[in-house]
Amino acid sequence: MKVVVVKPERCVGCLQCRFACAVAHSKSGSPYAAPYETVLSKPRIHIGLSKNKDPFPNKCRHCDPAPCEMACLTKAIFKEPSTGTVLINPDRCINCGMCSMACPFGVVRYHFYPNNRMAAHKCDQCIARQKEGIAPACVEVCKVGALRFEDYNKVMDRDTDELSTLVYKGIRTGAQEKSSYQSLTEYKHGLEELRRRQS
Amino acid sequence: MSEYANLSICRDAQLTIKKAHEDGVETVWDRFKKQEPQCGYCELGLSCRICVMGPCRIDPFGDGPQYGVCGADAEIMVARNLARMIAAGAASHSDHGRELVEVLYKIGQGKAPGYSIRDTGKLKQLAAEYGIDAAGLSNEVIAQRLAEAMMEDYGMKKKKITLINRAPKQRLELWEKLKVIPRGIDRETSETMHRTHMGVDNDYVSLLLHAVRNSLADGYGGSMIGTELSDIIFGTPQPGFSEVNLGVLKDDEVNILVHGHSPVVSEMVVLAVEDKEMLELAKSKGAKGINLAGLCCTGNELMMRKKIPMAGNHLMTELTMVTGAVESIIVDYQCIMPSLGQVSQCYHTKLYSTSDKAKFPFMEHVEFTPENAKEQAFRIVRESVENFPRRNKEKVYIPTSPVKNMTGFSVESIVGALGGSITPLIDAIKAGKIKGAVGVVGCNNPKIKQDYGHVELIKRLIANDILVLTTGCVNVAAGKAGLQVPEAKELAGPGLREVCGLLNIPPSLHVGSCVDNSRIIVIACALANAIGVDIDKLPLAAAAPEWYSEKAATIAFYAMASGIFTVLGVMPPIAGSKKITELATSGLNDVFGACFAVEPDPAKVAELIINHITEKRKGLGLKT
Numbered sequence: 001m002k003v004v005v006v007k008p009e010r011c012v013g014c015l016q017c018r019f020a021c022a023v024a025h026s027k028s029g030s031p032y033a034a035p036y037e038t039v040l041s042k043p044r045i046h047i048g049l050s051k052n053k054d055p056f057p058n059k060c061r062h063c064d065p066a067p068c069e070m071a072c073l074t075k076a077i078f079k080e081p082s083t084g085t086v087l088i089n090p091d092r093c094i095n096c097g098m099c100s101m102a103c104p105f106g107v108v109r110y111h112f113y114p115n116n117r118m119a120a121h122k123c124d125q126c127i128a129r130q131k132e133g134i135a136p137a138c139v140e141v142c143k144v145g146a147l148r149f150e151d152y153n154k155v156m157d158r159d160t161d162e163l164s165t166l167v168y169k170g171i172r173t174g175a176q177e178k179s180s181y182q183s184l185t186e187y188k189h190g191l192e193e194l195r196r197r198q199s
Numbered sequence: 200m201s202e203y204a205n206l207s208i209c210r211d212a213q214l215t216i217k218k219a220h221e222d223g224v225e226t227v228w229d230r231f232k233k234q235e236p237q238c239g240y241c242e243l244g245l246s247c248r249i250c251v252m253g254p255c256r257i258d259p260f261g262d263g264p265q266y267g268v269c270g271a272d273a274e275i276m277v278a279r280n281l282a283r284m285i286a287a288g289a290a291s292h293s294d295h296g297r298e299l300v301e302v303l304y305k306i307g308q309g310k311a312p313g314y315s316i317r318d319t320g321k322l323k324q325l326a327a328e329y330g331i332d333a334a335g336l337s338n339e340v341i342a343q344r345l346a347e348a349m350m351e352d353y354g355m356k357k358k359k360i361t362l363i364n365r366a367p368k369q370r371l372e373l374w375e376k377l378k379v380i381p382r383g384i385d386r387e388t389s390e391t392m393h394r395t396h397m398g399v400d401n402d403y404v405s406l407l408l409h410a411v412r413n414s415l416a417d418g419y420g421g422s423m424i425g426t427e428l429s430d431i432i433f434g435t436p437q438p439g440f441s442e443v444n445l446g447v448l449k450d451d452e453v454n455i456l457v458h459g460h461s462p463v464v465s466e467m468v469v470l471a472v473e474d475k476e477m478l479e480l481a482k483s484k485g486a487k488g489i490n491l492a493g494l495c496c497t498g499n500e501l502m503m504r505k506k507i508p509m510a511g512n513h514l515m516t517e518l519t520m521v522t523g524a525v526e527s528i529i530v531d532y533q534c535i536m537p538s539l540g541q542v543s544q545c546y547h548t549k550l551y552s553t554s555d556k557a558k559f560p561f562m563e564h565v566e567f568t569p570e571n572a573k574e575q576a577f578r579i580v581r582e583s584v585e586n587f588p589r590r591n592k593e594k595v596y597i598p599t600s601p602v603k604n605m606t607g608f609s610v611e612s613i614v615g616a617l618g619g620s621i622t623p624l625i626d627a628i629k630a631g632k633i634k635g636a637v638g639v640v641g642c643n644n645p646k647i648k649q650d651y652g653h654v655e656l657i658k659r660l661i662a663n664d665i666l667v668l669t670t671g672c673v674n675v676a677a678g679k680a681g682l683q684v685p686e687a688k689e690l691a692g693p694g695l696r697e698v699c700g701l702l703n704i705p706p707s708l709h710v711g712s713c714v715d716n717s718r719i720i721v722i723a724c725a726l727a728n729a730i731g732v733d734i735d736k737l738p739l740a741a742a743a744p745e746w747y748s749e750k751a752a753t754i755a756f757y758a759m760a761s762g763i764f765t766v767l768g769v770m771p772p773i774a775g776s777k778k779i780t781e782l783a784t785s786g787l788n789d790v791f792g793a794c795f796a797v798e799p800d801p802a803k804v805a806e807l808i809i810n811h812i813t814e815k816r817k818g819l820g821l822k823t
Contacts, residue, residue, distance in 0.1 A: 015258075040262075
């Protein structure tokens with residue numbers, strides 16, 4: 001089954017996924033009209049920051065079994081069988097907070113829905129888009145390949161191939177080649193070291 | 200072919216995009232697709248890269264940051280970005296104008312061989328407007344004095360730029376009250392950059408009013424000087440016929456294209472291709488002759504004055520090389536896609552850049568100055584002719600036959616066609632034969648099917664007896680669609696058809712390049728002055744259905760500030776600020792008597808404009 005696979009080491013923190021997510025779940029679906037709607041659509045993907053300021057795109061993993069679903073007393077949270085997506089029925093939600101406490105990833109939030117009622121709020125893996133054969137909005141907009149919509153096993157197969165290439169290139173030489181991302185991280189570490197010394 | 204029909208309405212474009220793909224050449228449409236979906240923050244104007252406390256973004260959904268690091272809110276961020284856009288557009292047109300001032304000055308000094316004064320009448324008229332007593336002075340001395348006076352327009356010596364006085368009295372008073380009269384052409388652009396630096400102007404209304412002043416410094420300054428001096432140096436355009444589309448390329452001649460915006464380089468190329476020695480050389484290389492054609496606004500300048508045909512507009516520039524029939528493209532500046540060099544690597548086409556401010560990958564740089572322009576033009580033309588034997592004749596693909604296009608409608612030639620005065624036009628408007636006039640201007644943009652926005656809008660406007668004036672890329676679009684020949688009157692409403700028939704003109708008139716939007720402003724001012732009302736009372740409108748560039752944003756701003764309702768086909772990056780969006784689309788009406796509308800569908804644009812013109816006619820007490 002296809003899921004959104006996150007490659008945090010590729011994320012540059014551009015926040016495009018958050019913008020596209022909010023637009024995709026807005027009433028109008030238009031980037032120009034969505035900010036003008038009465039109930040603002042909220043992004044369902046969050047960019048966390050590590051201690052070293054490295055960004056991490058965090059969203060619902062659609063677990064199976066899903067702790068949030070098990071914790072939901074009113075059965076507002078349920079699994080859509082054909083795509084394996086964990087969904088929320090906002091009309092059944094009583095805002096008790098159990099799901100967000102149970103979630104190991106901290107991705108269940110509480111926001112207003114278009115009917116102006118607050119309820120638990122999280123990624124629905126763009127199930128409406130999926131039914132039209134389109135990838136989730138966050139994946140479509142990600143320019144650096146940090147978010148991919150794929151089968152886990154396929155991704156791991158590809159990673160294995162990449163690893164094989166690296167092995168044959170010689171892991172040592174491969175590791176010595178600095179990516180632009182590494183340079184940025186080193187620059188950030190340097191800044192921190194400077195700050196530490198100054199304080 | 201349906202895949203290509205979604206990209207452009209033009210047959211020549213569709214066929215050559217297909218060939219480009221077969222040849223493995225990447226086009227602007229492919230690159231656009233790879234960029235999609237584009238950055239939402241940037242589309243709304245909510246990203247700021249002005250300083251390195253940033254880059255910052257504001258979250259329009261209220262979940263993330265609402266202020267940049269400096270504390271700028273959505274209004275300040277959008278206004279600063281927009282003002283910088285206007286400044287860049289004004290800088291481009293005005294720098295173009297400056298080049299003509301320099302050439303005029305050098306002509307006066309006798310240091311510009313190849314260039315001369317072609318329209319002495321206009322030189323004297325301009326000199327009078329600048330308060331120069333020309334009695335008893337030679338043309339050279341007048342040229343020098345006029346150039347010097349114009350240099351002052353660019354500087355900080357004056358309280359207001361000279362040609363702003365062409366605006367009607369009421370408009371000048373309004374601008375005076377709003378403090379938006381430009382003081383110097385370069386000064387306003389420079390001040391925009393200052394105001395938008397972190398920690399200077401942080402009131403969005405004040406920022407936008409200055410942006411208006413900056414745009415007026417272009418419309419009544421840099422652009423207007425550019426147009427007027429081009430007429431003086433190269434001749435005021437007169438009506439005549441030319442041709443458009445890729446079919447203007449010839450399979451048995453050396454094809455040389457000129458691309459960019461300035462007539463300063465291309466007029467010298469015209470001299471060189473007409474030279475006997477060059478023609479002999481071409482014949483010795485197996486070509487029947489040398490065929491010169493234009494692209495973009497350089498093409499418009501040459502078509503207006505010399506009736507030289509045009510191979511295409513903005514989105515056609517890469518495709519010209521795909522024909523395999525182009526020996527060289529000579530570029531000056533603005534709107535020249537850096538991709539041209541990449542495309543040229545797949546064909547035999549040689550590319551030449553000519554301006555020290557515009558250099559490109561895979562282009563040979565041959566610098567033009569007023570002093571050396573003539574010899575450099577000869578050098579490039581010679582090399583182009585020598586490139587002819589490298590053409591792979593079996594692979595030449597010229598997809599279509601050219602279409603006739605009438606051109607050359609300067610203000611002077613329109614007045615001439617009317618019998619020497621603007622009164623017949625006013626009478627036709629009063630009688631309702633012509634309901635109003637609309638400038639359809641602007642660019643191409645891969646976000647809109649090429650030329651669809653232009654052509655559909657023009658057809659609807661002329662069918663409703665509205666006279667259309669075109670500049671820039673729209674000229675080529677309208678020309679290709681056959682809307683700019685006298686026979687196109689059959690597509691016009693009964694009133695406009697009668698007028699076009701009487702004067703033997705098309706219902707859509709080509710008035711020039713994008714700096715020549717100043718010609719439309721001059722006509723609007725002349726109409727207002729003749730009737731004795733302000734411009735915003737007239738049945739006029741403007742539309743930029745496929746605009747892409749910062750220059751177009753500046754043009755839209757000075758049109759609006761002059762009192763002309765302006766419809767944009769592509770959303771400018773302002774929607775991130777509710778206050779500014781409301782101001783632009785309605786609030787400005789209370790300030791300038793005109794505002795903007797954004798609408799991509801040409802049918803709806805036509806409706807908006809027709810309603811606007813009806814309302815203005817009612818206001819003047821004319822029948823609707």
